[in-house]
Amino acid sequence: MIGVINGQKFGIAVLNTSVQQEARSGVTTLRSSISHIPASVGPLMRVLVVTIAPIYWALARESGDALNGHSLTGGRFQQESHVEFATGELLTMTQLARGLDPDGLLLLDVVVNGIVPESLADADLQVQDFQEQYVQTGPGRLFVGSTQNFRQESLLSFLRCNHSIRYDVARGPQPQLVQHLRASAISSAFDPEAKALRFQLSTALQAAEENEVGCPEGFELDAQGEFCLDRDECSGSPSPCAHSCRNVPGRFSCSCPAGFTLARDERTCRDVDECAWEADPCREGQRCVNLLGSYRCLPNCGPGFRVATDGAGCEDVDECLEQTDECHYNQICENTPGGHRCGCPRGYRVQGPGLPCLDIDECQQLPRSCAYQCHNLQGSYRCLCPPGQTLLRDGKTCTPLERSGPNVTTVSHRDRLVAWLRPRAPIPSGSYRAWVSLRAGPRALSVGRAWCPPGFIRQNGVCTDLDECRVRNLCQHACRNTEGSYQCLCPAGYRLLPSGKNCQDINECEEDSIECGPSQMCFNTRGSYQCVNTPCPATFRQGSSPGTCFRRCSQDCSAGGPSTLQYKLLPLPLGVRAFQDVARLAALSEAGVPANRTELSVLDPDPRSPFALRPLRAGRGAVYTRRALTRAGLYRLTVHAVAPRHQSVFVLLIAVSPYPY
Structure with a gap:
């Protein structure tokens, strides 16, 4: 040996x-x-x-x-x-x-x-x-x-x-x-x-x-019945493997792409969580983010910061711009590095932490704000004058009205915008209007300054049509040359915008009043529409709005699991780059308040899908592209939201258009 x-x-x-x-x-x-x-x-x-x-x-x-x-x-x-x-x-x-x-x-x-x-x-x-x-x-x-x-x-x-x-x-x-x-x-x-x-x-x-x-499993008798021949299970349709199948005598084996491993059934693939390995694959100061089939080492950004688009550093999160701040409706949000401040606008004062701003009654302040009478407003005040007087430009003191002839014009400080409509002034004597006509005369032609109409070009002494469609990017979709001009065309399901160059999707569901069957929703995709099935499970009832299901508590209230099921529709153009957020998800309570203790996860993730979910903060997540969208189609992403006392399931249907608009 x-x-x-x-x-x-x-x-x-x-x-x-x-x-x-x-x-x-x-x-x-x-x-x-x-x-x-x-x-x-x-x-x-x-x-x-x-x-x-x-x-x-x-x-x-x-x-x-x-x-x-x-x-x-x-x-x-x-x-x-x-x-x-x-x-x-x-x-x-x-x-x-x-x-x-x-x-x-x-x-x-x-x-x-x-x-x-x-x-x-x-x-x-x-x-x-x-x-x-x-x-x-x-x-x-x-x-x-x-x-x-x-x-x-x-x-x-x-x-x-x-x-x-x-x-x-x-x-x-x-x-x-x-x-x-x-x-x-x-x-x-x-x-x-x-x-x-x-x-x-x-x-x-x-x-x-x-x-x-006869022959054992995985084999079959030959035509003469003398020997056992291998049966190629991989050649059948559908394939017994979720990814790739390798035939061996008497059986077959399944394999997965890099970053995935076989599940217990030895046929389907499941993601390998590289971040759960005992040896951290990332350097010190970085955190590991597991992706479907891979992972990324990202900077370990502190609270109020997130990873920059290039993945190399951290950038501040503008909570005010993204409306993730905790300011009240009448407060002003001011972004700060790593956080934000909630302030009050002019005319309001702070009550205390977590409380809305309170109006300042300027009419109660000393010294007095108005010379005659003060009227308090939310966030401001207004000075009033006695009859026969009007406010000066300072908005506080009054002055008697000026009289000029029989008519008196009163200008009130309360009027913010005044529009005057005046007739066109008559033409003064000594002035005139003139029209100038420029024409190419015989003399101009004789010196070689030949003129062709717009959309034509002179070739060999003759005006011929100019093919504008040969110019690149003239139209968003397609260009058709016409005599002396051109026309931009749009694919079916789109209309031409007033610009004459760009295309806009037609919402057939609204404009054509499409009526789909029971347990269906009209999904306006880019360039078309679909009646997608939105069935409710057996123990659920249909809600008043399309695509919403509620569990019948009388039947299985004690069984746990989700109490609501909702279908969400998202149309996307072709060509969206990899690792781009295409949707933000937020779990809200019945009162419409973000449920911070809610965890979002994807049910039965498909390794072949170009979409995945990443957590943002408690109760929020982002659907992003794992790879560039290069193929049109309808994709399904099922998200499970689990709160301490409530569970919901959201079925996100994503339609990718065959066009990049």
Whole structure:
């Protein structure tokens, strides 16, 4: 035996096996010792009972019509073995049995190459009993598949083995298409002083039972009914795997893209939370943010700051601009680095923390604000004058009205805006209006100043139409040349704006009064509309507004779970860049107040969806693009909002337009 394990090369290791068969019980016990194994490799190889697979098959106890490897092949065969651990490590073996030497000993050469999990080196290992199926797949060809479980400390893990065996066709097939080998009472150990790896196990081989007709699962009979052929499960539709499927003889295996791992059903993929690893993947001063299929290391920004758009630093959150402040309706929000202040406008005063601003009664202040009479207003005041007087420009003192002729014009300080409409003044004497007409005369043409109308160009002495559509970006969507001009066109479902260049979506749901069926909502997508299904679960009732469902408390009030279900619609243009927020979600109480103790999460996240949810602050989240929107379609994102006494489910339907507008 020679080979390389985990990059450690070992020279020629000598494998010796003895076979003992008890006459009474008929049990065949094999004891194998592999010497000259380096101490750095030996502990890892304790789990590789597969290294002696050709031996325990060739020398297994036969029962009934079953033939072991020696009886079937005469001790001459080649076996290729592939081993895959549950954690993904791979290992291959080539095992060549060269028959018996003059002394009757079976000669076997083994070449090993691959990776074994390093965690097995110091672990307490116990290999469990296992079974193998030897399937006749053609003349002189066998396929063997097995799953071998082993206990690592207190944890149970496994590895899968596939063997392909070839032998002389003239030896003929097995008595039956399938034979079963059972291995039991398995022990393995490594002696570091002797540098020896030792295995012991009992094996028994038997043909398939009479009720086992045909081929095992994953195989099917060939046209002649002589051999079992592999069934390619991956070629079917739909695929049995959520991402990629790899067909192997007798079965198939699913794999996931980078950043995902197989779920328990070994078919669907789930996100790997790199941020939950014991070793933090980010540098000091950074925080790890898990994404679907990946993660990002972002600056650890303090309260009131957030990660900048470029992801390299922190920027202040303008709570006043984003309306996330806690100021009252009549307070003025002033942004500060890392926070904000709630102040009062002029004419109001602060009552106290958490209280709205209180109006100042200027009419009660000393010295007096008005010369005659004061009228208090919210946030201000107004001075009044006695009859026959009017306010001066200072707005406080009064003066008698000026009289000029029979009419008296009174200007009140209360009038804020006065619009005067005056007739056009007559044209004074001595002035005149003139119209000037400029025409190209014969003399102008004679000197070469030829003139063409707008939209035409002179070529070879003739005015020809100018194709304006050859100019790039003239129209938002499409351009159609006309005689002397051009016309911008819009796709179906859009109308041309007054600018004549840009397109605007037509809201068919409102303008055409679209009526959808029961349990449906009209979803105005960009360029079209859809009647989307918004069904309520069996224990819910339809609300008064479309797309809202309420749980019937009389039926399952004690069952927990969400009490409301709401459908939300969001149309988006094509081409939105990756990691862009497209919607903000906020969980509100029945009074419309943000529920700060609410947690938002995505139910059944789809790794293929371009949308995901990230938390902002308590009770708030942002839906963002995991990758650029390059394909039109309808996407679904189900968000679960959990508060201490209330749960809701929001189904966000996102329609991506085929156009970037």
